[in-house]
Amino acid sequence: xxxxxxxxxxxxxxxxxxxxxxxxxxxxxxxxxxxxxxxxxxxxxxxxxxxxxxxxxxxxxxxxxxxxxxxxxxxxxxxxxxxxxxxxxxxxxxxxxxxxxxxxxxxxxxxxxxxxxxxxxxxxxxxxxxxxxxxxxxxxxxxxxxxxxxxxxxxxxxxxxxxxxxxxxxxxxxxxxxxxxxxxxxxxxxxxxxxxxxxxxxxxxxxxxxxxxxxxxxxxxxxxxxxxxxxxxxxxxxxxxxxxxxxxxxxxxxxxxxxxxxxxxxxxxxxxxxxxxxxxxxxxxxxxxxxxxxxxxxxxxxxxxxxxxxxxxxxxxxxxxxxxxxxxxxxxxxxxxxxxxxxxxxxxxxxxxxxxxxxxxxxxxxxxxxxxxxxxxxxxxxxxxxxxxxxxxxxxxxxxxxxxxxxxxxxxxxxxxxxxxxxxxxxxxxxxxxxxxxxxxxxxxxxxxxxxxxxxxxxxxxxxxxxxxxxxxxxxxxxxxxxx
Amino acid sequence: xxxxxxxxxxxxxxxxxxxxxxxxxxxxxxxxxxxxxxxxxxxxxxxxxxxxxxxxxxxxxxxxxxxxxxxxxxxxxxxxxxxxxxxxxxxxxxxxxxxxxxxxxxxxxxxxxxxxxxxxxxxxxxx
Amino acid sequence: xxxxxxxxxxxxxxxxxxxxxxxxxxxxxxxxxxxxxxxxxxxxxxxxxxxxxxxxxxxxxxxxxxxxxxxxxxxxxxxxxxxxxxxxxxxxxxxxxxxxxxxxxxxxxxxxxxxxxxxxxxxxxxxxxxxxxxxxxxxxxxxxxxxxxxxxxxxxxxxxxxxxxxxxxxxxxxxxxxxxxxxxxxxxxxxxxxxxxxxxxxxxxxxxxxxxxxxxxx
Numbered sequence: 138x139x140x141x142x143x144x145x146x147x148x149x150x151x152x153x154x155x156x157x158x159x160x161x162x163x164x165x166x167x168x169x170x171x172x173x174x175x176x177x178x179x180x181x182x183x184x185x186x187x188x189x190x191x192x193x194x195x196x197x198x199x200x201x202x203x204x205x206x207x208x209x210x211x212x213x214x215x216x217x218x219x220x221x222x223x224x225x226x227x228x229x230x231x232x233x234x235x236x237x238x239x240x241x242x243x244x245x246x247x248x249x250x251x252x253x254x255x256x257x258x259x260x261x262x263x264x265x266x267x268x269x270x271x272x273x274x275x276x277x278x279x280x281x282x283x284x285x286x287x288x289x290x291x292x293x294x295x296x297x298x299x300x301x302x303x304x305x306x307x308x309x310x311x312x313x314x315x316x317x318x319x320x321x322x323x324x325x326x327x328x329x330x331x332x333x334x335x336x337x338x339x340x341x342x343x344x345x346x347x348x349x350x351x352x353x354x355x356x357x358x359x360x361x362x363x364x365x366x367x368x369x370x371x372x373x374x375x376x377x378x379x380x381x382x383x384x385x386x387x388x389x390x391x392x393x394x395x396x397x398x399x400x401x402x403x404x405x406x407x408x409x410x411x412x413x414x415x416x417x418x419x420x421x422x423x424x425x426x427x428x429x430x431x432x433x434x435x436x437x438x439x440x441x442x443x444x445x446x447x448x449x450x451x452x453x454x455x456x457x458x459x460x461x462x463x464x465x466x467x468x469x470x471x472x473x474x475x476x477x478x479x480x481x482x483x484x485x486x487x488x489x490x491x492x493x494x495x496x497x498x499x500x501x502x503x504x505x506x507x508x509x510x511x512x513x514x515x516x517x518x519x520x521x522x523x524x525x526x527x528x529x530x531x532x533x534x535x536x537x538x539x540x541x542x543x544x545x546x547x548x549x550x551x552x553x554x555x556x557x558x559x560x561x562x563x564x565x566x567x568x569x570x571x572x573x574x575x576x577x578x579x580x581x582x583x584x585x586x587x588x589x590x591x592x593x594x595x596x597x598x599x600x601x602x603x604x605x606x607x608x609x610x611x612x613x614x615x616x617x618x619x620x621x
Numbered sequence: 622x623x624x625x626x627x628x629x630x631x632x633x634x635x636x637x638x639x640x641x642x643x644x645x646x647x648x649x650x651x652x653x654x655x656x657x658x659x660x661x662x663x664x665x666x667x668x669x670x671x672x673x674x675x676x677x678x679x680x681x682x683x684x685x686x687x688x689x690x691x692x693x694x695x696x697x698x699x700x701x702x703x704x705x706x707x708x709x710x711x712x713x714x715x716x717x718x719x720x721x722x723x724x725x726x727x728x729x730x731x732x733x734x735x736x737x738x739x740x741x742x743x744x745x746x747x748x
Numbered sequence: 749x750x751x752x753x754x755x756x757x758x759x760x761x762x763x764x765x766x767x768x769x770x771x772x773x774x775x776x777x778x779x780x781x782x783x784x785x786x787x788x789x790x791x792x793x794x795x796x797x798x799x800x801x802x803x804x805x806x807x808x809x810x811x812x813x814x815x816x817x818x819x820x821x822x823x824x825x826x827x828x829x830x831x832x833x834x835x836x837x838x839x840x841x842x843x844x845x846x847x848x849x850x851x852x853x854x855x856x857x858x859x860x861x862x863x864x865x866x867x868x869x870x871x872x873x874x875x876x877x878x879x880x881x882x883x884x885x886x887x888x889x890x891x892x893x894x895x896x897x898x899x900x901x902x903x904x905x906x907x908x909x910x911x912x913x914x915x916x917x918x919x920x921x922x923x924x925x926x927x928x929x930x931x932x933x934x935x936x937x938x939x940x941x942x943x944x945x946x947x948x949x950x951x952x953x954x955x956x957x958x959x960x961x962x963x964x965x966x
Contacts, residue, residue: 205786206880213884214831215896218887220856220873222866241869243898297820297844320851378843450763491932632774633767635958640962678777678798705781705885706794708788725778744857 158230158240158259162386164211164252165193178230178238195229202240203227203257210246210255216222217244221262232263241264290385298323301352301357301380310387312359326385327353328363336370341381344372353392365389390443413461420454445519445566452478452515456508469507472497475536479513486522492529493518497536500543506597509574514545516567518594521549524591531590541598547594548585562582572596625651625669625738629661629687630676630727638727639674639703646733658687663690671691671748674723674732674741677704677711682744685711699739699747703727764953771956774800774880775889776925780940783881787874790933791853797878799940801926807910807943810922814906814939818842824902824909825875829883831894833946833951835920837883839875840909845936846871852931872899882940890955910941920945
């Protein structure tokens with residue numbers, strides 16, 4: 138048995154059975170082998186091609202990359218690949234049904250007949266390319282349903298921040314065709330200041346999605362107009378590469394509404410403040426009118442009554458003035474109020490007339506209590522001044538706060554109260570004002586025993602003393618939104 | 622007749638290659654060498670050269686720039702650009718400057734062919 | 749372009765004389781230019797490849813050298829070559845520019861999804877063109893025949909790319925070329941690394957010396 142003969146026959150059979158195109162050229166680029174697969178794909182037969190120069194048999198290849206690659210293989214032993222992606226149609230190959238056969242070429246040096254030569258291997262990738270396309274389309278169709286109909290912009294970059302893909306909403310929101318934006322940096326869509334919110338490199342690789350909250354940032358449209366966006370991020374892997382996808386929601390409207398709300402609240406703040414100012418003005422006007430009235434009255438006691446009335450109105454005006462000054466309208470810093478009241482009363486009476494000492498701890502009083510308590514203080518102090526028996530009157534005013542509530546104490550070293558004095562039954566206007574207002578406050582009026590003089594104490598318990606939580610913001614907005 | 626050839630290439634070896642071919646094919650011709658465009662222009666200021674062989678790939682200014690400079694001062698001098706990078710754009714620019722193109726690595730035949738053509742051109746121009 | 753090779757090994761001995769360094773650079777330049785020509789025909793547009801820097805160093809130092817210049821992930825196309833000098837040739841890019849490079853070379857009419865699918869394949873071929881350009885010219889000019897493998901694509905840090913999966917002798921030498929790629933008005937930086945063992949470097953030295961002598965004598 139001639140084994141070398143069998144080997145040649147067998148090799149020939151193998152070549153013709155292969156599901157790949159094999160072309161073997163000798164050192165002069167003449168065709169030595171053109172297997173059955175090649176015959177089927179080109180319609181050219183080995184018998185017609187054998188011994189001919191490939192470039193003469195297929196002249197369109199004479200000036201191609203294939204020729205260079207063949208030359209490199211024969212002369213220098215270099216292997217080359219020519220891929221379908223970079224060359225639309227390398228060889229004129231067709232599938233049985235007439236469609237073009239998409240292929241890759243691999244060229245390798247191969248000694249032929251003792252001299253240099255090369256082998257060209259042709260791989261049919263039509264199915265792969267088609268299948269990949271079909272798979273991709275199928276996969277895409279699933280996501281396309283979500284992604285294309287999404288209202289929010291969805292954008293993908295690699296770890297360097299280079300845009301890979303964006304959905305239709307993104308095109309619309311940012312005003313870019315995806316073809317224009319792909320390949321550019323994500324900074325194209327984000328404002329310069331907020332570009333850092335998009336993770337890159339190390340940050341992208343180590344993104345911890347559980348820990349990531351949506352973040353608000355400013356993006357930009359094609360023409361530079363800023364966009365208020367909320368960004369949610371995720372990272373994923375494909376073929377050993379890491380990608381970052383972000384959903385960018387346009388929150389411009391939400392932001393606009395929030396801003397409008399904040400503005401409305403600010404406006405209300407100003408308005409309420411103004412109201413206090415005007416109330417003070419109105420009360421001062423009334424007080425002024427009474428003073429005028431006073432001037433035209435001859436009767437001394439009538440005059441005194443009008444003066445009292447005018448002073449009381451002034452005390453209430455003072456409350457509103459303090460509120461306006463402090464930019465508050467839910468609480469009043471009563472200690473500060475007392476300070477002003479005392480200094481005003483002392484000044485009005487003259488320094489020789491009264492010597493007022495004030496001890497006040499800090500106390501914020503609900504606005505509904507401020508005016509009554511203010512009037513009470515005004516009455517008690519004015520009383521002490523009026524009923525002094527020495528010059529100056531020695532008056533002590535103290536304001537104590539405690540966990541149980543607060544207490545206002547006014548004591549003097551005057552002549553003292555008559556022994557059968559009953560505050561509740563007193564007929565004087567001043568006392569009636571004090572008891573009535575104390576009752577209104579839900580408090581207690583006590584007359585404390587002292588050696589010399591009189592001590593009144595008004596105590597208001599904590600359950601009556603309803604101070605809203607200390608804040609500098611305006612009252613709650615009840616519109617259904619989460620309250621601050 | 623004897624000619625002077627200016628060789629401009631930043632690679633000493635490349636200049637040696639040209640000189641070697643010249644000594645084989647045109648042994649009586651004179652050779653001037655420059656390692657860059659600036660040096661080449663300086664040389665041409667001082668001395669006359671008949672033919673210029675200019676490498677394309679040089680730092681600061683490429684061969685086409687130098688060819689343009691030389692051409693501006695001398696409309697007749699045969700100039701050849703030497704390069705492995707025979708791209709259409711470069712070939713076209715060389716043609717515009719009326720310069721030839723010889724591919725690297727240099728073969729004796731290719732360079733000799735250019736030199737013959739250059740000698741003929743000079744004779745016809747009465748130089 | 750003759751920026752010179754820093755050709756000293758660890759012992760301080762000069763590996764190549766100045767003229768030999770010059771010759772090696774010129775050979776490489778011609779190879780790279782040839783590759784540019786081939787690429788430009790594929791791209792149907794101008795491609796410029798220039799080699800502003802050439803260095804020789806040990807593999808360890810090469811990893812350090814490359815890490816210092818590129819601190820992000822890298823993509824490399826590699827081919828082995830065998831003959832009187834053997835080793836590995838690598839075309840190295842920072843990963844972020846590789847997609848840009850592929851896009852600039854691929855047909856612009858392809859839809860983007862296809863470009864991403866084809867990126868791996870296209871990179872392999874681009875690498876193949878560039879590396880073959882260099883190696884074939886080196887082989888031809890030095891009158892040698894080399895056996896070159898098909899390209900393969902790798903991704904990773906400079907460590908992974910230069911040292912590879914198996915821990916070969918990190919003392920092997922690397923010839924490092926920094927290349928500038930200018931394609932379709934984009935400028936991309938990359939590197940070519942030729943990894944060879946000392947016997948191969950010596951073999952190349954001899955070949956270059958002979959090559960140079962061929963011109964010195966005339």
